[in-house]
Amino acid sequence: MTEKIYNIGVEATIDIIGGKWKPIILCHLRNVPLRTNELMKKIPNISQKVLTQQLRELEEDDIITRHVFQEVPPHVEYQLSEYGESLNKILNLLCVWGENDIDRRHEKGEDITILNRDSV
Template identity: 65%
Template structure:
């Protein structure tokens, strides 16, 4: 079966589209994270959804899953080299979002942006 895209961004959105994937990927840009660290960084995502999104990103070779044989078992997720190629795009999305929040704040909206340092990681 042949797939047809009308514009390249369709292929991009097929891989990284949706509510959670870009957020997961933005967190992984800073280094490998365990599932529990991702859950703390993304408090509104359910465990089921996080697992599903990580599996899909693995299937698309964007995310690597490393299992360490220790007790208890430790699993870390990181960007693959192919996933790293999205860093420029993800960075631009983050920067645009920050500027958008600033504009909304200047218009009087009550919006908060947690800094990376404000997100618990331990």
């Protein structure tokens, strides 16, 4: 296995949860397990392929768990793992910061809207 070297701790964090989609996925999974189609509805601009890839990576890194229900038809739910729940404080702060920034920008006259306020 190749040694990974980080210059600062946040690099390791970004390596695991960084990118365009992972923080959004994780924010949606903070409070409730969701099925793939529910995540697709909550993140309409993500493709099925990218969502599946991101979920697999988060599962590999033990941030989320995947639970398969053996029903007819079978379905799968994703939720934060116990380890992933350690990110809740960070995720909540990111959501609040973003909402506050949207309010600030709106007050400055920017035409900006948030469709769903977080209920932290």
